[in-house]
Amino acid sequence: MKPFHPQVNLFFNALVFFTRIPAPAGVDFSSANLSQASRYLPIIGLLIGAIAAVIWWVTSQLLPQPIAILLSMLSTLLATGAFHEDGLADCADGFGGGWEKPQILTIMKDSRIGAYGAIALIMMLALKFSALSSLTHIITALLLGHSLSRLAAVCLIYKDSYVQDDAQSKVKPVARTIDKQGMLVAALPAILIFILMADIAALLVLIPVTLTTLGCSFYFNKRIGGYTGDCLGSCQQLNELVIYLWFCLPWML
Numbered sequence: 001m002k003p004f005h006p007q008v009n010l011f012f013n014a015l016v017f018f019t020r021i022p023a024p025a026g027v028d029f030s031s032a033n034l035s036q037a038s039r040y041l042p043i044i045g046l047l048i049g050a051i052a053a054v055i056w057w058v059t060s061q062l063l064p065q066p067i068a069i070l071l072s073m074l075s076t077l078l079a080t081g082a083f084h085e086d087g088l089a090d091c092a093d094g095f096g097g098g099w100e101k102p103q104i105l106t107i108m109k110d111s112r113i114g115a116y117g118a119i120a121l122i123m124m125l126a127l128k129f130s131a132l133s134s135l136t137h138i139i140t141a142l143l144l145g146h147s148l149s150r151l152a153a154v155c156l157i158y159k160d161s162y163v164q165d166d167a168q169s170k171v172k173p174v175a176r177t178i179d180k181q182g183m184l185v186a187a188l189p190a191i192l193i194f195i196l197m198a199d200i201a202a203l204l205v206l207i208p209v210t211l212t213t214l215g216c217s218f219y220f221n222k223r224i225g226g227y228t229g230d231c232l233g234s235c236q237q238l239n240e241l242v243i244y245l246w247f248c249l250p251w252m253l
Contacts, residue, residue: 087233089117
């Protein structure tokens with residue numbers, strides 16, 4: 001079999017790592033490829049958003065809107081294995097129950113979910129459902145929400161330092177570094193969506209997303225001196241919600 005182009009290999013490495021979607025035979029899975037795969041996380045987010053949008057559109061033709069939205073949300077959880085939601089829960093438990101860096105990291109590595117994590121997950125899913133239920137431009141919100149929120153997580157990789165060096169880490173070695181070329185690739189999905197939308201009000205969503213990402217960066221650096229994979233998942237989830245809430249504003253409806 002003819003080998004895949006190096007960039008295609010990177011994409012499929014990212015696809016298998018960040019989702020439950022299988023890759024075709026012949027993909028070169030390696031630590032070297034995996035370490036460069038984060039650049040394709042926003043493109044994968046666009047794919048996840050497209051899956052959610054298709055599920056919502058099909059089911060909304062047959063079922064009540066609330067059920068269609070819940071099935072759309074379920075499809076993203078199944079497609080990703082709740083990868084980022086797990087990071088949010090671990091972050092909530094770690095930062096909620098720990099005071100010092102070693103204690104926070106130890107709690108975050110615990111596979112069991114605590115009270116803080118459970119509350120964070122319930123509130124996040126409830127707020128997403130409520131926001132999506134209020135929207136008229138659901139497809140746009142899903143596509144942008146899933147891709148741009150993952151770009152925000154990639155920005156943390158580019159900007160900050162990885163603090164956890166442990167064989168049990170869920171993101172090793174993906175979340176170590178990303179170069180400028182990788183950042184350009186990561187930004188392409190959001191740029192494409194904004195060009196197709198040609199909507200200044202939608203473009204302004206970059207303001208709350210930037211503020212949320214900087215807020216995450218400041219908090220993570222203050223508490224543990226950088227980020228972990230769970231921090232990236234938490235940043236993605238928070239920004240996804242922020243994007244949905246932005247589309248709920250009166251001038252976006």
